[in-house]
Amino acid sequence: MINKLISLKEETIKSLGDLSDQKSLSEMRTRVLGRKGELTTLLRTLKDFQPEERSAIGKLANEIKVDLESRFDSREKFFIEELEQRDLEKEFIDVTLPGRRHGFGKLHVLNVVTAELIEVFSGLGFQLAEGPEVELDYYNFEALNIPKDHPARDMQDTFYFSENVVLRTHTSPVQIRTMEKSRPPVRIICPGKVYRRDADITHSPMFMQIEGLWVDRHVSLADLKGVLTAFVEEYFGVGIGLRFRPSFFPFTEPSAEVDIQCVICGGSGCRTCSFTGWLEILGSGMVDPALYGFVGYDPEVYSGFAFGMGIERIAMLKYGIPDIRSFYENDVRFLRQF
Ligand code: DAH
Numbered sequence: 610m611i612n613k614l615i616s617l618k619e620e621t622i623k624s625l626g627d628l629s630d631q632k633s634l635s636e637m638r639t640r641v642l643g644r645k646g647e648l649t650t651l652l653r654t655l656k657d658f659q660p661e662e663r664s665a666i667g668k669l670a671n672e673i674k675v676d677l678e679s680r681f682d683s684r685e686k687f688f689i690e691e692l693e694q695r696d697l698e699k700e701f702i703d704v705t706l707p708g709r710r711h712g713f714g715k716l717h718v719l720n721v722v723t724a725e726l727i728e729v730f731s732g733l734g735f736q737l738a739e740g741p742e743v744e745l746d747y748y749n750f751e752a753l754n755i756p757k758d759h760p761a762r763d764m765q766d767t768f769y770f771s772e773n774v775v776l777r778t779h780t781s782p783v784q785i786r787t788m789e790k791s792r793p794p795v796r797i798i799c800p801g802k803v804y805r806r807d808a809d810i811t812h813s814p815m816f817m818q819i820e821g822l823w824v825d826r827h828v829s830l831a832d833l834k835g836v837l838t839a840f841v842e843e844y845f846g847v848g849i850g851l852r853f854r855p856s857f858f859p860f861t862e863p864s865a866e867v868d869i870q871c872v873i874c875g876g877s878g879c880r881t882c883s884f885t886g887w888l889e890i891l892g893s894g895m896v897d898p899a900l901y902g903f904v905g906y907d908p909e910v911y912s913g914f915a916f917g918m919g920i921e922r923i924a925m926l927k928y929g930i931p932d933i934r935s936f937y938e939n940d941v942r943f944l945r946q947f
Contacts, residue, residue, distance in 0.1 A: 610651070610658070610666055617647055618673045625680055631688040638681045648674060718947040719817055719936055722924040723800045726819050729843045730798045733836055735821060738797040740783035742804070746773045748782035752903040754859040761859050766806040776804035780820035781860060784896075784915055787822065788904035793911050794825035800920065811933055817920035822896070824906070824913030830863075830895060833914035837893065841869055845927070850876065852887065861894025861915060872926050881931075888926060891918035 621641050628634050641647050652670055655663055716724070727737060740748075755761050765778035783799040800819040808814050823832065834853070841851050849872065853865040868889050871882035878884040893916035898908035921933050928947065930936075935943050 610654070611669060613651060614648075614666070614670055614673055617641070617651065618677065621677055622680065625684055628684065631685065631692075634681065634684055634688060642674065642677060642681070648677075712941075715945070715947075717936075717944060718924055718928065718930075719920055721947055722920055722927065723817065723819065725844070725927075726920070726923065727798065727800065729840055730821065732843070733839060735796050735798040735823075738783055738787050738799045739801065740777070740780070740786050740799060742777055742802055743770065744775055744777035744782050746775055748785050749775055749777050749779075752785040752900065753781055754897055754899045759859060767804055768806065778805050779803050779917060780818040781915070781917060783820055784822045784860070785900065785904060788824065788900075788906060793906065793913075794823075795913070796823045796825070797821070813921075813933060813937060815937075816933075818917055819920055821916045822913065823915075824896060824911055826911060828911075828913045830914070833893060833895070833916070836914075837867055837891075837916065841890075844923075845869060845872055853893075854889075856892065856894075858892055858894055860897050860900055861892075862897040864892065864894035867891045867893055867916070869926075873929065890922065890926070891916050893917070 621637075624637065625634075628637065639646060643649070648670065652667075655666060655670075658666060731737075749767075750756075750759075750762060750765075767778045768776040770776075780799050780801050780803060783797070783801075787795060787797050787799075798819055798821045800817065802815055803818050804815050805812070806814065821836075823836070838851060841849055850870040852868050854868060856864045856866040858864045866889055868887040870876040871879060871886050871888050873879050873881040874886070876886040878886050882888050893914065896913040896915050901908045901911065921936055924930060924936070925933065
């Protein structure tokens with residue numbers, strides 16, 4: 610009996626080591642220690658032994674039972690921990706993996722060009738000015754010498770909030786607003802959005818302009834030419850020719866449109882310049898003395914010039930962008946390039 614008990618213990622210990630999972634462990638526990646298990650079955654024969662033998666065998670059997678129970682327990686604990694460990698490994702975060710990229714945003718190309726233009730004109734002594742996009746008819750038209758029934762209004766039809774409140778059609782109203790609240794010398798540039806009832810391949814109902822104004826004693830057409838030449842050389846490169854073409858604006862007298870030599874073909878003629886070799890970049894002129902009447906400047910003392918250009922057009926020429934719509938489509942493949 611003693612031998613049987615000892616060999617049951619040894620065999621059990623041996624096969625415990627071979628077990629690979631919790632299920633077979635619990636099966637084995639029932640087989641050995643369960644109510645109908647091998648140990649219990651052995652002990653049933655105890656009654657056939659002498660009393661003194663019986664107590665020695667009983668004591669040994671009990672020790673073996675306690676011992677095996679604790680071995681089963683610790684084996685079970687081992688399996689549970691192993692399982693937990695495996696779960697943990699599933700959740701394991703590999704800190705050496707490269708992270709997911711979140712692209713950095715950047716300035717829109719029109720804002721880049723605006724900043725470049727501000728930079729150039731700041732270098733020429735111009736200060737930044739601003740005005741509202743929702744503008745009074747008075748500043749957008751009236752005080753710029755464009756009365757209610759003037760034909761010049763036709764080219765600048767816009768969005769009306771009421772008879773007297775419009776979305777500004779150009780940045781020129783900032784000329785009036787600035788002169789109204791300051792005395793000469795006035796030397797400002799004003800970039801911003803403008804709106805017109807216009808939409809086709811080359812026109813957008815919203816676009817950007819930058820306005821310039823310089824009023825002081827003795828400002829002449831020569832200063833206008835000097836400033837614009839300096840600007841073209843600085844921004845498009847030395848040696849790019851420019852020409853002044855007589856034109857008409859109600860708020861300048863005389864007026865001129867300024868062309869630069871085509872930056873694509875160098876002046877020999879291409880599709881961009883419609884085979885003329887020249888590209889129109891802005892409107893300009895000497896401030897019409899009528900405007901001084903609206904802001905209380907003495908036209909006998911002060912004179913000045915103004916100019917206005919489309920920022921999209923400048924950006925297209927500077928960066929060789931063929932289609933104005935690219936600016937507003939929010940296609941990051943386009944926007945990322947600048
Ligand atoms: N405001 C004009 C336009 O949008 C452009 C312009 C022309 C502005 C001549 C000026 C200027 O300041 O002198 O068509």
